[in-house]
Amino acid sequence: MANPLSADRFLAALRAEGCTVVEHSGWRTHTRTSSGRPWGPVHGVVIHHTVSKGTDATVRICRDGYVGLPGPLCHGVIAKDGTIHLVGYGRTNHAGGGDPDVLAAVTDESYGTRPPAPNVGNTDGTDGNRAFYGFECENLGDGVDPWPAAQLDAIERAGAALCRAHGWSSKSVIGHLEWSDDKNDPRGFRMPDMRTWVAIRLARTPGNPAPTPTPEEAPVALSKNDVAQAVLAYREPRADAESKKAGRRIPDIHGYIVGTYQAVTGIASDVKKILTLLSEKKES
Numbered sequence: 001m002a003n004p005l006s007a008d009r010f011l012a013a014l015r016a017e018g019c020t021v022v023e024h025s026g027w028r029t030h031t032r033t034s035s036g037r038p039w040g041p042v043h044g045v046v047i048h049h050t051v052s053k054g055t056d057a058t059v060r061i062c063r064d065g066y067v068g069l070p071g072p073l074c075h076g077v078i079a080k081d082g083t084i085h086l087v088g089y090g091r092t093n094h095a096g097g098g099d100p101d102v103l104a105a106v107t108d109e110s111y112g113t114r115p116p117a118p119n120v121g122n123t124d125g126t127d128g129n130r131a132f133y134g135f136e137c138e139n140l141g142d143g144v145d146p147w148p149a150a151q152l153d154a155i156e157r158a159g160a161a162l163c164r165a166h167g168w169s170s171k172s173v174i175g176h177l178e179w180s181d182d183k184n185d186p187r188g189f190r191m192p193d194m195r196t197w198v199a200i201r202l203a204r205t206p207g208n209p210a211p212t213p214t215p216e217e218a219p220v221a222l223s224k225n226d227v228a229q230a231v232l233a234y235r236e237p238r239a240d241a242e243s244k245k246a247g248r249r250i251p252d253i254h255g256y257i258v259g260t261y262q263a264v265t266g267i268a269s270d271v272k273k274i275l276t277l278l279s280e281k282k283e284s
Helices: 007-016 055-064 100-108 149-166 191-202 224-233 237-246 253-283
Strands: 021-023 044-049 076-078 084-086 132-137 173-175
Touching (some): 007 149, 044 149, 055 076, 055 084, 076 149, 132 149, 149 191, 191 253
Parallel strands (some): 076 132
Antiparallel strands (some): 076 084
């Protein structure tokens, strides 16, 4: 729980984290707060996909809104190339209604890998526009449209920037599908993975890349984009049909890649926790 950052501090936090930012005219005062509904205190960051194609059109929609939902629809639009376009500030129409149990878990940062599954949605839930920063990410949201490495990196940096500014952990970064039971965004990457990437970044100096390992230390590993592309490219329709018929996942290359990646990232997270505990014990 915290008071929202000023627009200037918000911008400074993004830039300090190494984000590439484009400021659109009037973004600092383009807000829905004038509707009479408040913004703040804030508790976290919600990540969305736009279901749109083309950066210019996406930015325009997120700034101006559409029939039935006036803009701004987020604070920043994260384009395919990783550029963050600032289109509004203050209260924005991005999160809508969501589950109060999720809000409590995010506020307390008290959950495990995922927040509790939401049981309410946009029309019957708690006001999320008041409680969260929001980033709309340019993607068709069909599970096929790729998430370039530069875009995933920008999402990670934006989440880390606000967590660092507020003293939050990565558990304050959630997806829209984790907030509302009638949403499925972002689709194409896993939010637990994104929180892991944000946590790793928060453990480093703001804006700096991870240290380059020596050849002896360098792991043989897939990049985030490699994993995303492999999962999307190699899902087998036959295995999907068999899985549906059997009522469970029939192993295929998709399942193998996802399962292996989840296991490895889980082990890496556990090792990091152990090293942190050993370091704290040593210092005490």
